Amino acid sequence: MKIGVLTFHKSINNGAVLQCYALTKRLKQELPEAEVEVIDYHMPKTDVGYEVSVSKYLKCKSLKLCIKKFIKLLCDPKMLKRLRERITAFRSVEAYLPLSQKTIYSDSVNELFEYINSTYDVVIAGSDAIWNYVTRGFPNPYFLDNGIGCKKFSYAASCYGMVYENIPDEQKQRIKEILDSYEFLGVRDDEAEKFVRFVECDTPTLHTCDPTVTLDVNDLPVDEGALKAKLRRKGFDFSKETIGIMGNDAMCKMVRKMYGKRYQIVALYNPLKKADINLHDLTPYEWAYVFRFFKLTFTTFFHGTLVSLRNGIPVVCVALQTKYSKTHMPKVEDFLRRIGWEEHYFHTDYETENIDKIKASADALLASDRSEDIIAKMDKEAESFEVFLKLFKEKVEFSGGNGND
Numbered sequence: 001m002k003i004g005v006l007t008f009h010k011s012i013n014n015g016a017v018l019q020c021y022a023l024t025k026r027l028k029q030e031l032p033e034a035e036v037e038v039i040d041y042h043m044p045k046t047d048v049g050y051e052v053s054v055s056k057y058l059k060c061k062s063l064k065l066c067i068k069k070f071i072k073l074l075c076d077p078k079m080l081k082r083l084r085e086r087i088t089a090f091r092s093v094e095a096y097l098p099l100s101q102k103t104i105y106s107d108s109v110n111e112l113f114e115y116i117n118s119t120y121d122v123v124i125a126g127s128d129a130i131w132n133y134v135t136r137g138f139p140n141p142y143f144l145d146n147g148i149g150c151k152k153f154s155y156a157a158s159c160y161g162m163v164y165e166n167i168p169d170e171q172k173q174r175i176k177e178i179l180d181s182y183e184f185l186g187v188r189d190d191e192a193e194k195f196v197r198f199v200e201c202d203t204p205t206l207h208t209c210d211p212t213v214t215l216d217v218n219d220l221p222v223d224e225g226a227l228k229a230k231l232r233r234k235g236f237d238f239s240k241e242t243i244g245i246m247g248n249d250a251m252c253k254m255v256r257k258m259y260g261k262r263y264q265i266v267a268l269y270n271p272l273k274k275a276d277i278n279l280h281d282l283t284p285y286e287w288a289y290v291f292r293f294f295k296l297t298f299t300t301f302f303h304g305t306l307v308s309l310r311n312g313i314p315v316v317c318v319a320l321q322t323k324y325s326k327t328h329m330p331k332v333e334d335f336l337r338r339i340g341w342e343e344h345y346f347h348t349d350y351e352t353e354n355i356d357k358i359k360a361s362a363d364a365l366l367a368s369d370r371s372e373d374i375i376a377k378m379d380k381e382a383e384s385f386e387v388f389l390k391l392f393k394e395k396v397e398f399s400g401g402n403g404n405d
Contacts, residue, residue, distance in 0.1 A: 001031075001033060001035065001122070001397075002034070002035045002037075002121050002122075003027065003031070003035065003120065003122045004037060004038075004039045004120040004123045004124070005023060005037070005038050005123075005124050006124070006126075006130075006144070007020050007023075007038070007127060007128055007142075008020075008128050008130070009038050009040075010046075012087055012090050014269075014284040014303060014307075015128075015301075015306075015307075017093075017097075017284040018215060018285075018307065019156070019303070020211075021097060021215075021284075022215040023127060024037070024038055026214050027124075028098070030389055037098045037100050038098055039100050039104075039112070039115075039116065039123070040103040041104045041112050043106070043136055043141075044105060044106070045135070045136065046135060050083065050087065052083050052084045054073070054080065057073070058073075082271070082281070085280065085281040086281055089286075090283065090284065092283065093221065093283045096221045096285070100119070109139070109140070109141045109145070109147065113147040113148055117147075117149045117150065121151070121396075122150055122151045122152075122396055123144060123148060124153045124154070125142055125143075125154045126154045126155040126156050126188075126208075127188060127210055127211055128156075128158065129159060129161060130143075130157050130158070131143070131159035131192065131195060132161050133162065134162050138171055138174075138175075139174070139178075143179075144178065144182075146178065146181055151395065152182045153182060153183050153184065154182060154185045154186050154187070155211070155388060156186055156188040156210050157186065157192055158189055159191060160188075160192075160331050161324055163324065163328075164194075164195045164198055164199075165198065172198070172199050172200075175199045176199040179196060179199065179201040180201055183395045184205070184391060186206050186207075186388050187206070187207060188209075188210055189331050190334055191328050191329060191331075193205055193207070206384075206388060206391065207384055208384050208385065209381045209384045210303075212303055212307055212310060213306060213310065213381050213385075214382045215288065217288060217289065217291075217307070217310050220288055220289055222285045222289045224289070230286075231277075234278075237264055240263070240264040241262075241263050241295045242263060242264040242266055242293055242295060243255060243263045243265050243294060243296050244266050244267075244268055244290075244294040244299075244313075245266065245267050245268065245299070246267075246268045246269050246270075246297070246300065246304035247270070247272075247300045247318065248270060248272070248300075249273050249274065251272075251298055252265065252267065253273075253274050254351075255274075255298055255362075256274040258362065269304070287307075291307055294308070295313070296315070296365050297313055298315070298362075299315055299316075300332070302331050302332050302335070305335065305336070309341070309374050309378055312371030312372075312374050312375050313371070313374075314370050315341075315344065316362050317332050317345045318347075318358075319332070319333065319347045320332075321347070335381075338381060339377040339380070339381050346358050
């Protein structure tokens with residue numbers, strides 16, 4: 001039995017890599033009789049955001065966009081250097097994913113679907129926002145249309161960020177036909193569930209947690225000694241209590257105003273002016289590991305929230321103010337409601353709105369050890385993987401392999 005997982009594993013995004021790592025690792029552990037691998041597929045059209053040379057970065061379809069990007073580069077001249085270093089860090093650990101022997105780099109489905117049909121008995125699409133096709137277009141391979149002959153499942157699939165209510169009727173009908181050909185649909189959030197219902201799909205759905213909820217943070221491919229040495233070189237003081245931040249300068253300024261120099265502030269993604277240390281070149285596994293050195297995390301990020309909590313470190317979450325979030329439930333809020341942590345989720349302008357409530361929430365979390373309660377909440381949410389696995393086993397016969405092997 002050979003199982004292929006199709007997801008965004010090539011993205012220079014900590015959460016994208018970690019969810020892939022966590023899902024394939026759990027499948028391997030729970031299905032020792034099966035061969036599980038990541039289908040090493042990537043679409044060239046998604047590389048636009050990863051251009052590291054000035055000439056390619058400024059190559060735009062419109063003069064207006066080119067000027068906008070030029071001004072951004074003038075304001076942050078080290079931006080492309082940081083991106084190069086981040087990409088290098090990500091590429092250095094690709095071997096920790098069980099990648100397929102064949103690599104496919106194409107915007108077309110033909111080569112990919114031919115490979116899937118000749119190689120796999122089962123294919124799982126997900127997790128992540130694989131059903132948001134604003135960038136990748138539709139149709140695209142992540143929908144696994146009827147050209148796939150093996151059994152198809154989705155795990156923690158999402159359409160987050162796409163206003164699906166506006167899709168044309170012909171796309172809606174085509175998506176329904178595709179999703180109706182799945183065995184069942186594992187969805188990550190309420191918006192994905194609504195999307196499936198919106199296209200009038202008849203295939204049963206099941207809430208499945210993001211795979212990072214199941215991540216064993218004590219069994220990551222990280223050399224703790226080497227990581228600590230790396231952090232010390234960047235100025236990390238392990239004798240000081242530390243607050244981690246995944247947000248913007250306004251968030252960091254707010255936290256600094258609240259606590260002054262009492263806590264060491266570490267920025268984990270965007271470089272922040274008020275942070276004591278900026279960490280932009282960690283591998284995804286180092287990034288997941290470093291949360292344990294914090295006393296509290298402030299974040300707007302989905303996987304920053306999940307991985308901090310998976311480490312037993314409390315979070316104060318700030319809602320992103322986007323056009324999408326005005327009409328759809330944000331994924332962070334969806335998750336926090338599921339685990340009972342929504343009291344620590346706030347809307348703010350970082351200056352006056354809810355500042356006292358945010359400070360009170362942070363003070364309470366800093367004053368007590370909530371790690372056992374947090375880990376219990378995460379373990380409870382992780383039970384949805386077990387439900388998926390049970391249903392998956394009922395649908396798949398674990399004997400032999402792909403007839404074309």
